[in-house]
Amino acid sequence: MSGAASLALALSLALPAQARDTAADRNIANSGKMSDRDFYxxxxxxxxxxxxxxxPYRRWAASKCSDLTVGIAFRSKHFPAKRAHAIEEAARAAIDQINKTGAALHLSYAGARPADINLYLTDTPVGGTVRGTPSMRLNGRRLGPGTVAKVTFYWQTNTGRITDADIAFSRDIQMRDIRSVVLEEIVQSLGFSTDLEDPYYTQSSIFSENGNSVTRLIGQDAMTLRSHYPPR
Incomplete structure (x- = not known):
């Protein structure tokens, strides 16, 4: 084995194993209001x-939570400019909502600078396969039937610590849905990879699988963030 190969092997063994989790790959079905514990x-x-x-429980490191950044990492030339602007505004609004929950989190908007949570505005149709982005991790991944956005976060299997996150948006996302969808995807990038199938929560929870109308984090949604990142 060459010296370079030996070094590469040593480095790979030294690094913690990493997994990825795509939000909304798992749905929880229920009927009626859950207790706070069950909801969380x-x-x-x-x-x-x-x-x-x-x-497993997955979280960003406590040292990172005080300065977690969100930014647009890529915009396809085919992504509508009006929708791109709306996504930027929605990201800023989502940051404000998260910061107001009382959780031990402080997010900020990074603009086009490298961020922890990266938004990719792609030339992907609804439910299509992502192509043409600078991220080899995203290219080739499907949004899924009827899906206009999908978040994937990456975490260390030995600690559950999230290291970074990518959110891909379809060019066909509708203006009326942007505010809610962006909030949902950014919230899920904080360690939540489940959607909720429960008519009780359709109009009240950002985690609902069956609605795109929620634009504020209140009630059990805010409680969930505080439970995951308890105030210091």
Whole structure:
């Protein structure tokens, strides 16, 4: 084995194993209001009410939470300018909503600078496959049937610590949905990879699978962020 190969192997062994989790790959079905504990565990570790966790808890490091950045990393020339501007404004609004929950989090907008949570405005149709971005991690990934955006966050398997996140948006996202969808994807990049199928929450929770109308973090949504990132 060459010296370079030996060094590469040593470095790969020294680095912690990393996994990726795509939000909304798992849905929790329920009917009616959940207790705060069941709601939080459903979102944070994909536990059905009264059941066991099916995912580990994933969080950004405490040292990172005080300065977590969000920015547009890429915009396809085919992505409509009006929608791009609306996404930027929605990202700023989402940051404001998250910062107001009382959780131990402080997000800021990074603009076009490298960020922790990167937004990719792609030339992908609804439900299509992402192509042509500078991210090899995103290219080739499907948004899924009827899906206009998808977040993937990356985490260390030994610690559950999130290291970075990518959010891909379809060129076909509708203006009326942008504010809610952007808020949902950024919230999910904080360690939540479950959507909720429950008619009770359609108009009240950002985690609802069946609606794109929620634009504020209140009630059990805000409680979930505080539970995941307890105030110091």
């Amino acid at each position: 565990r459903a979102m944070a570790c994909a536990a059905r009410p009264g059941g066991a966790c099916t995912l």
